[in-house]
Every structure is written in C-alpha cells, then in structure tokens.
Amino acid sequence: MIRGLYTAAAGMVTQQRRHDTATQNIANMNTTGYKQVDSVSHAFPDVLISAMSGGTTKQVGRLNTGVFAEQSISQYLQGDLIESGKPYDFALSTDLLVQDPATGENIVFDGSGKYVNADGEVIYRPQAFFTVQDNEGNNLYTRNGSFTVNAAGEVLSSGGFKVLDAAGNPLVLTEPQDNLKVDGQGNLLDPATGLPSGTKLGISVITKPQELVRDGNGVFHADDADAAEIRYADAGDNLQVRQGYLEGSNVDATQVTVDLNAAYRAYEANQKVIQFYDTSLQKTVNEVGRV
Template identity: 25%
Template sequence: MLRSMITASNTMNELQKQMNNISHNLANLDTAGYKAKNTSFSELVRQQIEQVNEKNNEVAQSRKTPPGIRLGVGAVMTEKLTHSQGSVKETGRKLDIALTSPYQYFQVDVDGEVQYTRDGTFELTPAAGNANQLQLATKDGHPVLDENGNAIRFDRRYQNFQVDKNGTITVSSGQGGASLRFNLGIVRAVKPQALIEEGSNLFSVDDNLRATALINLTGAGRQDISMKQGFLEASNVDVSKEMTDLIASQRSYQMNSRAVTMGDQMMGLINSVR
C-alpha cells in the first residue's frame, strides 16, 4: 500500500508539471515567434520482489511470467522544445519582421549578454548616450545586433526602413538621399537542445557550447536566411493537441489521486483491526 501511494504521488507530481506546461503553451498562443514545449513520460526504475520459490525445476523452466511482482516508483516527465515553423501573419508594419525558416534566430543584447529570439516585433528607440541617433530594438527595449555583434544605430534623419529576404536593412533619408545598410545578426541553431529558455521569449546558450551549437550566418551563409518584412511569425502551439493532452493528463491525475485515496483507506482498515 505504501509503495502504491508513493508511485501514485510521484506520478501526480510529474502530471502537475505537464499541466503547467500545457497552460504555459496555451497562454502564449498569440505570442509572436513562441515555440511550444512537448512533454513525454517514461517509467522510473522498477524493482522485482521475488515471491515464488519453485521447488520443481521443470515447473520453474516452463514458467512464462517472472516469479515475483515488479513494482515501480512512478513516472518521470521530459520536456522538448519544438522548432517547427509557425504560420506567418501579415501586419503591414515595416518594423515587424518574420523569420520564415526554422532554427534561425535574431541576435539581441540583453544587459551585455547576447541572447536569441524569433520574435520580430521591433521598435526604433533613442540610442543610449546619443539623442540624435535611433537604434533598432525589441519590444522590451533590447538592442538588436548586426552580424558583427554591434547595435544597429543610425541618425534620426533616416526615415525609410526596408528589409530584404536575406536580412539586409536599408535606411534612407528620402528620395535620392543617402542610404545606409546593415546586416541583421542571424544565427542558425544546429544543436537546438543547447538553447536555454530565459523568459520573455528569449534564449541563451552556454559559452562553452556557443561555437558548436550555433552558426553565425555571415558572408555566403546569408543566402540561407529567409524573412519577410511586414509580417510576424505566430506561435507553433497546436490548440487541439494541447487540449487533448490536458484532458488526458487530468484523467491520469484523477486516477492516481484515487490510488492514493484507496491506499489510505486500506491502511485505515488495517489500523482498525483489534
């Protein structure tokens, strides 16, 4: 009874984590560039308790089932980020940029650390230390970086903002005026499992893994970049799948909760024996 209660309570804890994850996915249904996390379960270590000691060798050799009871200690949940491409929605806003190829990320500066995002909802904000310049930033105010790791800044007189499919930004001061070009800093994750969630739709990579986990798309590699100006990538959350998983996890939680209750009732009966 104690074993059954321990097994059920351990599994309930993991099921609660799954329901929390599903809730997080559904809450970010409308978050641009959000990548859903899928969950799966595997059995924890099992122990076999020997209860049968066959005296007859012939019977022992012909036995089809193990001579004992196999008891586990519950299930463990694992999470995996899904990098499938989300649908692309037109906004008509020039500062909205959607990456249309999976595993590619914008580079942004977060308090001096380079982090990565798929959210292309950008703004033009005053550059730090120079009121006459503007810089390209995320909606949270983090500077967007170019291919050399520098913030993208330009004078306020440049108003026209264009981005081509390979991530080259062209800003100009008007018809026939001077123009400037910047290459957006884009990386491709060749080892996506190395990405660490930092919240606010941002990811980081351990410095020891950065060189092998990411490829900075520069030079000829920029031909692999694919993006659209005036569009945003929607989240890749599958609502029907999330709701189905939620119902299944709730029923599993209910079943394990019932197992704990039954174990408690059986212990109560034993304790009441005179």
C-alpha cells in the same frame, strides 16, 4: 502498500507538470514568436523482483516504482506569418537543409523537426533566430521580430534588448527611420539608392537548437555556444526575412487541449488510487489491528 502510495503520488506530480505545460501553451497561443513546449515523462528505474526458495533464486519479474516529468522540450517549428504592415516588424521564414553524413542526401525531418539516422543518431533541424543582447552583454535569441527604435536610433526588441547586426554590434540607425527598408536576406537598404548599405540584421543559425535554454519573454540563451554550433547566417542559408510581418505562435491548439484533458484525467486516476490506499490503511489500523 506504502510503495503504491509513493507511485501514485509521483504520478500526480508528473500530471500536474504536464497540465501546467499545456496551460502555458494555451496562454501563449497568441504570443508573437512563441514556441510550444512539450513535457517529457520517464519512468523510475525498474526494480528486479526475485524469490528465493530452497537456496535457489527465481526471477519473478520487474516492477516500476513511478514516473516523473524529466524535462520540457521546445518545438521550434515554423509559425504562421501574420502581416502587420509596420516597418519595424520582421519575421523569419526558414527551411534550413542538412545532409545526412552517411548518405549525403538532404534529411527529411519529421513533424517535430527531428531525424534519426541508421546509426541511431538523433539530428535536429537547424533554426534561425534574431540575435539580441542584454545589459550584461550576453547574446540571446528570439523569433519575436517586433522591434522598436529609441531616440538614439538603437533598435530594441519587445523585451527591451538591443538588436544586433551581423557583426555582433548593437544595431543603430543613422538614416531617417521612416524610410527603413530591409531585403529578404536581412540587408538594410540605402534609401537613396535602394542597394544594400553594408549593415545587416544579426540572424543566428543554431545547428543544435536542443541546446538552447528558454529564458521566458520569447528569448533563449545557450549555456555553451560551441555545443549549440551557433553562427551568423550567410547567403547559402535557405531563409528569408519578411519586413512588415510577424511570426505567430506555433502552438497546436487541438493537441494541447487533448494533452490538457489527458493530464487532468490521469491526475484524477492517481488521486483515486491514493484514496483507495488511504481507506485500506485505515481498515488495517482500526479493524485488523483490533483483532
């Protein structure tokens, strides 16, 4: 009976975390560059139940003792592009291609940006991010291209981080700021000639985005850059920089609402189970024990 209490309590904690995740997604439906988070739940290890009779052991079956919210996974699907008309707003439109090592053909990813090949290997769609740098010199990655320029000409992200160029250096504008023009590959154009000036936005391609860690405020970092396979974008990458646009949130409002209600109902069901066990224990102590 006590095991049932623990199982129901574990279910309540898991559903609370699912509910919190869905609430976070709903709260960021209008946040620029926000990527939806999905909560992944797993069961506790199964317990094998056996019965011994006459010196022999008979397997009765397996019992699961609860569930827990193991992790939260970010979905890096492309969000809608929203025109702002501001010269320091940028959005990335990407469709990075990957070939299956076994067949040599381009991989068709599912709706979550994942592909499982014939050998069971999971491959994630590579993603592109603007590269920014914090005060400690750590590289961070964001899809929020709402930038500003300070008095020194430094380009800053909405969180106050320094935006990097393709050489990994902080991007500093020397030309008149009102004339800033950027082409589809992220090259800053010379206002006099309209040709690339030699400076380019630092756009990082992350081959294994599942290695990224969410920091909040729309930025991510990689604990191991080599494991994430991070590099700067080149001309062969199928991506485009859109000046005067911002990428909206990729939250699926309908699905998140369903998840929110499902978590609430499951929490309520586990709560009823605990109430039932509490009543049963009360009867055991007050009535059965009296006999």
